[in-house]
Amino acid sequence: MLMETIFSLGLLSVGLLAIAAVFSQGLLNLQASSNIPLAKQKAVETIESVFTSRDTRIVSWAQVRNQSDGGIFLDGDQAIRVPGPDGLVNTNDDGAVEQMSLPGADNLVGTGDDRQIPLTGFTRRVEILAITPNLREVRVTITYPQGDGARTYTLSTYMSSFA
Secondary structure, eight states, X not given: OHHHHHHHHHHHHHHHHHHHHHHHXXXXXXXXXXXXXHHHHHHHHHHHHHHHHHHTTSSOGGGSSBGGGTSSBOOSOEEOBOOOTXXXXXXXXXOSBOEEXXXXXXXXXXXXXXXXXXXXXXXXXXXXXXXXXXXXXXXXXXXXXXXXXXXXXXXXXXXXXXX
């Protein structure tokens, strides 16, 4: 009888520890889940910025490339910054690290008590690859913090020289 009780308590302890581990991992994922839609939105904004550079003729088609290929878009992972005077993201003239506005005590965004959260830990990589002379692949990768690590979200599309 004593052995059965000790065995049952041991089995119950292992089960409770497993449930606690799953619960804590779920809380970590829930806490970081707000970064997922934000990463998707930043990727879409970046794609739109590349298309804007072509559509508004701010730069020539030859300049819609990464800097290593003679273009205006920065190479490698960059901090997510506000666009500079050219209105395009991930170029040399970008401003400060972008901030996200959260509602303050009045639960309204756009009022004086808003909380500003800088997007530190987020990076953006823009890769523009020539497929043909008139067709390019635009790939944007957003890296964002999740739990005690980092995750990535990649958005890819094609762009032609014809606007």
